[in-house]
Amino acid sequence: MLNAVTLLLLFQLAGEAIALFFKLPVPGPVIGMALLFAALARRGGPSPELRETAQNLLQHFSLLFVPAGVGVTLHFQRMADEWLPILVALVASTFITIAVSALVLRALTRHEPAHADTERQR
Numbered sequence: 001m002l003n004a005v006t007l008l009l010l011f012q013l014a015g016e017a018i019a020l021f022f023k024l025p026v027p028g029p030v031i032g033m034a035l036l037f038a039a040l041a042r043r044g045g046p047s048p049e050l051r052e053t054a055q056n057l058l059q060h061f062s063l064l065f066v067p068a069g070v071g072v073t074l075h076f077q078r079m080a081d082e083w084l085p086i087l088v089a090l091v092a093s094t095f096i097t098i099a100v101s102a103l104v105l106r107a108l109t110r111h112e113p114a115h116a117d118t119e120r121q122r
Helices: 002-022 028-043 048-059 061-074 076-081 083-110 115-121
Strands: none
Touching: 002 028, 002 048, 048 061, 061 076, 076 083
């Protein structure tokens, strides 16, 4: 488990270093996660140790939302003062996400082979 956690932290560190070095607007952990995904895709998947460690971390994933909840309660007055822009941003981003997902799905299903439709009808 220690090797797997070390691997995860090294990829996060690499992502942080890349984000700082190139002054990217993307958070370092996101870059590290993309690097980890690329490495695992190239390797053919995670090792059993990494898989088990990731499952253990995901079981306690809800603990990661505690700081966000504390931040909301800490800035409750500011959120009350700016509720309209926050609401507009949440609703707009939700609709944009749904629209982009639908467009990506349509683009990906468009490239499906023609004979797949005839096989589904049988």
